[in-house]
Amino acid sequence: MAGYGNQPLIIVDPSKQRTTGKDALSMNIASAKAVASIVKTTLGPKGMDKMLVNIMGDITLTNDGATILDEMDIEHPTAKMIVEIAKTQEKMAGDGTTSAVVMAGALLDKAQKLIETGVHPTVLVKGYAMATEKALSVLNDYAITVDKNDNEMLEKIANTSITGKASEMAGDHLAKICVDAIYAIEYEGQVNVDDDIVIAKEVGGTIHDTKLINGISIRKEALHNEMPRRIENAKIALIDAEITFSQTSTNSKLQVDSADQLASFKEQEKANFRVMIQKIIDTGANAVFCSKKMDDYALHFFKEANMYATRRVKDEDMNVLSHSTGAALIRNINEITSDDLGFAELIEQEDEHEEKTYIKGFKDARTMTILIKGGSEHVTDNIERVFDDALHVVKAVYEDGKIVPGGGASEIEVAQALRNYASSIEGREQLAIIAFAEAIEELPRVIAENCGFDVIDTLINLRAKHNTVKNAGLDIDTGDVVDMLERGIVDPLRVKTQAIKSASESAILVLRVDDMLRAREQSMMDVAPEHNPHNYDMA
Missing domain, CATH: 3.50.7.10 (GroEL)
Structure with a gap:
């Protein structure tokens, strides 16, 4: 760029790599979608596992989204932002990390298609914010109030979280341990899972030998x-x-x-x-x-x-x-x-x-220990991650007293409500709200795909049945659309609302970026051999 006296005017450090406009947006959206595609196949009770091998050769087998993303060595800054979604979801709700990441990827994918047709990112940001507010309102109205002393319902919540995590054979046993542990550490309606429940692991025996110990x-x-x-x-x-x-x-x-x-x-x-x-x-x-x-x-x-x-x-x-x-x-x-x-x-x-x-026996603490038993370290490590999720979802229901039907029922309810809401909105924000509804339906779509069912038929059946049965969701064994409450398939309201918040906020952050400055990696400058520390005489 020309400056005073035809001298070049340098504003940006030439060592920085700069990407602007649609190129920057496309690059960021592509990286976010790539992260979502990595964990997408793990979503749902029949999701696949990932094998993670670190530089020491240690192997981790899991389908837990938070664990997978935490173990990955991600470089791209936008991809790192998506990983932060999983961490936030894990911290706030204890489960639903994969759902949040997949939803964020779907929101950005829908946004990219609208941008290519001429919709400005600012319009999408406004529409997504409106859709988020409406979705949370719909979920709160859709939620079912439960008694925190309903032991059977809490065990169903824990069992839903456990299903699909390589421990279904002992699901009832592990779910009962979770609920008993929550009741044992409860104090004035609040539960401190992280401090008051200790997870100990022992190789030997079977998962059914896992037990709850009063104390440490x-x-x-x-x-x-x-x-x-x-x-x-x-x-x-x-x-x-x-x-x-x-x-x-x-x-x-x-x-x-x-x-x-x-x-x-x-x-x-x-x-x-x-x-x-x-x-x-x-x-x-x-x-x-x-x-x-x-x-x-x-x-x-x-x-x-x-x-x-x-x-x-x-x-x-x-x-x-x-x-x-x-x-x-x-x-x-x-x-x-x-x-x-x-x-x-x-x-x-x-x-x-x-x-x-x-x-x-402690004065001011209610510490309990869950002693996990299993045939190998891989088994006990996996069961530890199962407990981490299940304990937190039971905690969420115990503290909030709110649940929603599982099996994609809540996502279909929100999506249909958003489509009705969009018809009342004037301007291009209507397109963003419809895109938001389609992104939320990505969750039951992926679950059906991971179960091996026809995705289009499944979504059509879910939408049709939902008009008459509000709790209708997908039976992962048969592919039928059935009443999820009758089947005992329920999720905490907190997990669903936090997933929508996290996914929406991250998508909006990415859409607002139109200029990206990235420092280039530089190697250390060469030094004379006599100054190389490896050549120093250390005697």
């Missing part, structure tokens, strides 16, 4: 056979530091005049260590959990004090113990006081030969 279970045992295996009214110290007697290193500089002087110094070290151990004992603690090394010299004193002690406890177990018992994590043992101790009604190692300790 950690794979540790008392370090000495003369230590107590059962402690009532436990006062717990959590030490996040080494409990070791640090002898003088042979490389340390110590000026002594005789062997007696050196022996005296070593005795002083031992005395200081005994004082440190005594500080823990003097707090009144009768159980010590240490996250790091604990030597035999320390064990001797704890045994003499009739205390339970164990070491190398995992960081996540230490955090759970801290949250549940109220104990502080001590990093400087010399500063420990009785106020830092936590409380549990019982610490117990049920079997003397079992490397497992149970901590039960």
Whole structure:
């Protein structure tokens, strides 16, 4: 561009890669659609699994959208925005991540076709915002209020989430565990799944051996056979530091005049260590959990004090113990006081030969442990992801008390309402609202496709039956359109509303971008061989 005195006027750094106008929009829409296409085949009870292999060769088999997108090494910025949808959906609703991503991809696909016919992106943005507001209103009116104490309904909710995740054979058993866990940790109508439910995994047995434990279970045992295996009214110290007697290193500089002087110094070290151990004992603690090394010299004193002690406890177990018992994590043992101790009604190692300790009965926490059993690590890892989704959807229904029929029934209801709403809107926003309705119908369309049914026939049957039966949805086994409430196929309202919000917001963000500046990747500049750090003499 010419500037003053015919000199070129540089506005944008030439090292930046710039894409503008329809090219930028098309590129962004294409990347978002590519992400949606990756997870599309996993949607629904009969969705396919993905095999993810990391650089270490570890294998993950899953059809969980959030896990798949989290494990992918995505580079394109717009694609990363779509991945954020899954994270937001997971955080806010606990499930429906694949639905949100597929819907976002469909919204952008419909928008691209309208843009090619001359509709301006700004019109689409306005129309999508209007459609979102209307869709949420329709869903709220369509929702069914349920009693949070309806155990059977909550188990149906959990079972719907579990179906299609390689654990249907134990679906009823896992669903019951989910509901029992939610009831156990409930407090004043609220449920804290992330903090109050601990997931533990053990290879061995079958999925049906999975069980709910009242309290915390950690794979540790008392370090000495003369230590107590059962402690009532436990006062717990959590030490996040080494409990070791640090002898003088042979490389340390110590000026002594005789062997007696050196022996005296070593005795002083031992005395200081005994004082440190005594500080823990003097707090009144009768159980010590240490996250790091604990030597035999320390064990001797704890045994003499009739205390339970164990070491190398995992960081996540230490955090759970801290949250549940109220104990502080001590990093400087010399500063420990009785106020830092936590409380549990019982610490117990049920079997003397079992490397497992149970901590039960807390003052201010309701911590429960779900112990997952399975024939391999792949099985237990998959069941952990199943529980993560199922627990959160049961939590959503317990707190909100609202459900909608599943099997695509809610999507058809919203789509039909949006088409009726669009006919009352003047201007090109009407086209955007109709496109929004078609994008929402993409979910039952993909579910039918993943089940192997004819997509067109399925949608026609769903629309026709829905006019007379408001709860009509797709039977994934037969392809028939049946009443979803009668079949017990229901979803939390929160999952559906959040999916629409997330998908709409991300689509609108992409549509508003008409100029993209991207820094080019640059390699490090070459240096002379003598300045290469690999050639330095490190001796």
